[in-house]
Amino acid sequence: MSNRDRIFKAYLDDQRQSLQAPLGSVEAFTESLLELPVISSSSEMKADVKKIAKAAVTMIKMLESISAFSADSQTELSRLRHDLRNAIGLVDGYGDMLLEDCEDDEAAEYIRQIRHQSRLFQGRLEQFKLGDDDKAASDPIAAIFKSFKRGIIRDDQEHMAASILVVDDNDSSRDLLAHQLQRQNYMVIEAASGERCLEIMRSAQPDLVLLDLVMPDMNGYEVLQVIRNDEALRRIPVVVVSGMQDEEGAVRCIDAGASDYLLKPVNATLLKARIRASLEAKGWRDREREYLAELEKSQRFIRKIFGRYLSDEIVQRLLDDNDGLQLGGELRQVTILMADIRGFSALSQQLGPEQCVKLLNNYFAAMTEVVQRFRGTVDEFVGDGILVIFGAPLSDKDDCDRAIACAVAMQLAIKDVNARNRADNLPEIAMGIGLNTGDVVAGNVGSEIRSKYGVVGHNVNLTGRIESCTVGGQILASPATIAAASTQVLSGDKVTVSLKGMGDAVALTEILGVGMPYDLVLPQPVDEWQVSKDQIQLQLTLMAGKQTASKQYVVHVDARSGDRLRVTSTEPLPMLVDVSIDDFDAACYAKVTAQSADSEFEYVLTLTSTSSDLQSALKGAFDE
Amino acid sequence: MPTILLVEDNEMNRDMLSRRLKRKGYEVLLAIDGQQGIDMCLSVRPDLMLLDMSLPVKDGWQVAREMKASESLQTIPIIALTAHAMADDRQRALLAGCDDYDTKPVDLPRLLGKIEHLLGVTE
Structure with missing residues (x-):
């Protein structure tokens, strides 16, 4: 695959992902909608949400074909675009009807998010072009910066209600907290034990955990220990909630990895503030991580493009240097x-x-x-x-x-x-x-x-x-x-x-x-000059084109050492020129590599290409 | 209320668009290919035809030409719908005899405007 093909393929993959991403979000929002009682209790609305999901999944699959495109797949692209326009119309249409039918605020917010993702997708679809009319496809640097920008300029509309996992073995205090949070528009998940808490953290990946310390079986400290040793779970902030009125306990929790500490009974205002602070910190960390991942991806791309003709160190230095590109x-x-x-x-x-x-x-x-x-x-x-x-x-x-x-x-x-x-x-x-x-x-x-x-x-x-x-x-x-x-x-x-x-x-x-x-x-050739027994004469023709016009010379071979022949010429030879040795069955070449210090007409010829004919002639002369 | 005949081969699109139009108060009839579309025009005479141009059996271009060549059917206004956004599609649709043209994905308020305009003209 040529470099250009590689760049083109990377461009296509990039485009495919940027088209699939909003559709993936659409699908995710339909899942959230289906979990809402207001949707799941209405068979008609449920069916419409499922149709949106089906359209999104179908489109994601259709987009797989992009990877096989070439610069002249205009017909295929046109057909794909046609089919996608048809399918995205379903997302919009069913979304609009759901919005008309649904009086629940939370559901309405999800649907609006779906509409937003659909518009994002349509914008990208119309911009997607193949080949030469799009500079990004042929210009790796532009493509890299484009993907950079997508990493940095995030779509703020994607911000969703945060999900909070409330962990408490006491049903009534868990309910109370859950209620408070729901009123503040958080999505609340509940767990009644430490084991269940870890399970939900792994599967649902909530944005925040409110953790009770005193629980049977696995207590809060033990939960914190497990979280701390698990890289995926460590990213989720944990706010400890406990009735134990001791400072030492708070310190122990922070040491064990908790991001904050609240005392029971929980003050609503304080709870709100702590949660917001923790979520904000997590938001920044997530963003940083995404940015780093994006950066890594771009760097891998640069490395791929330049790696073939630059050393690793130079590629690294180009990457380190802001102006390197x-x-x-x-x-x-x-x-x-x-x-x-x-x-x-x-x-x-x-x-x-x-x-x-x-x-x-x-x-x-x-x-x-x-x-x-x-x-x-x-x-x-x-x-x-x-x-x-x-x-x-x-x-x-x-x-x-x-x-x-x-x-x-x-x-x-x-x-x-x-x-x-x-x-x-x-x-x-x-x-x-x-x-x-x-x-x-x-x-x-x-x-x-x-x-x-x-x-x-x-x-x-x-x-x-x-x-x-x-x-x-x-x-x-x-x-x-x-x-x-x-x-x-x-x-x-x-x-x-x-x-x-x-x-x-x-x-x-x-x-x-x-x-x-x-x-x-370099290992030096051993000078073992063997003097010839018979006089052997060679006719040389100066190779034309490189320095001077072709001219012929006659030389006598005096001695030999490997590929080198010491010769006496009847007239001065130019130095470092290529000569052909005439009169042999296959083309034989040599170069005039040295001139004797003692004799003006004595030179060394180095054979660059020989034939069996020439070799046997030399063999005869030197009786090897 | 006016009756609209929607000619569309894609089941989901048919379901979605017909329901949206019904919600706006229209009577909606459905046809799944071009031939069926013409047959239904002959039997039920809708007030307007929404015609998808990429249809099996008989495509939208052919349907439009036949409708406009038929004395009894040429007065039924046709809005062509296509997911191709070629610059000359609009021109082609109008040449084939369509009265108006709209692109997919459908922007409902825009489409309703065109429907109302055509129905107002014919009424």
Whole structure:
């Protein structure tokens, strides 16, 4: 699934939930209505309430189909909207009739709530759009803020009469309290024992509990203990009501988790005030919890969207930073790392598409893991190439150091990739890495429909050219990167090369390792030069397109060490260029990787792609 | 009191809307598809027809066209009801011969206004 599909799906889920929520409330209100004697005693009203409930449940089910929508499900949406308009009309219609029939204030309030939820639903239904005409669907940030807002701006109309659980083993004092509360328009539930109190708290989740302390079997203190150890119950405030006139008892109750304490006989005004205070406190806590849950949800969403190309730490810092989401274009100094598999085009021709993808996945998975470890931003996977940025969207003073260390660690990790490739019956690979440091424009680049965080600029292109100078296993860095490094860099030979767009010749540094705190060193190839027995001559053609036009050279092979050949040329060879080795059955490539300090015409060629034909020719010459 | 024929295939909608109209004092007759709607117009001649446009057997558009083509039935005013809110639905309904048009979910006071207006015109 592409990122865009993922965003679209998240948008649909969000829309579905926002449409289902008011319908869920409608259903809940019908349940409350059915519990009222005034409704349950009239068969006609009862039937109408049930019809409202049925319509709400049907609509909630209809809405499930939204999840399977795509951006061009216009016909399906139109049909769904048609059916929903029909069904919500039932809620309104039966609601209006009930309102006409019902003379009970409490029932009327519930019905008005149902009408309110229905209007909320209708508003959302008309606003719900698919695809490109709605920015929210393509813009994850807008979608996130939308869901944020829903979390913060709550619908105050949703406020309902609070429910209070009165717990007392004495029937008459329980009745008395219940009556007082009912007169104050609270919904009252009664329990005659501690066990029953806990049961009701778990099932009905009242807004507040008035708890008598002295009861047979399980007394008030014991009830408080259980509540305190139960996370779900702890959220419900408990006001203790007792005839025991001692302060110590009050303290014990508060310690045990009660939110307030009242003495019998209960003063009505005091009872009212305490209840209101406790409910208000609970309201704030509930709201905070909902807000946090909403925030968590949004953060999970951000993590999902950005997680693929930013390290966990950067995502976290973006989330912590209030302005973190404003990823507009800006000029930034960054270190750019470009890596790719050497000779991948030739390799991919030998492999089937399935194997090719498997190989790339092995490679990308391992490399992404390393990049995240060094807090780089994987900006892009292009074919077999990886573009990593250090210093955007967040910059740090060790950006350059981490980039260098990351490059070394990536080269070291290729060993594991190859172990897995061998296990999967895939060829081994070698990767070259180019590093460069400089200013780039970073930001959300792209069109409105498809945009991503990325970097552009001359320095990005230059990194690509540096990278194309490498052979498998090699890291080359620009002078700017070496200058910006504050960690100790173990460097190999400097190679001067003329790069397009760089004007004069540039001295690229081969990086072999990095000092503390990273302490990583590449294994060095052992120089075991084997001198050739027979003279073997190779014709090289300079690869066109990269630096200069194609030209041919003839060289003699003098010695060999692994993939490297020491050759003598009849004329000077340009450095770090790719050459094809002609006259063999399959395409063979090498790169001019070094020039002898002693002799002007002596060079080292590193084979980047060979054939069995070339291998056997070399074998013959060296008599291996 | 005037008689209204409600042509609606959805049982719940039929039940709800007919009861609401009865409460407003109208005599309400019911038909569950387009053909039945036309047949009832022929036999009982209602004062007004409330016609849902998405009906089985014969849809509302067809019913309206047939009613307005029939000499004996064309004087019965028709209010089209649809849950589609396409911009051209209203135009289509009027072209098909409907005298007025309203959308679902039904806003009863608005619908009553249209009913009263049409009945006033014909009376």
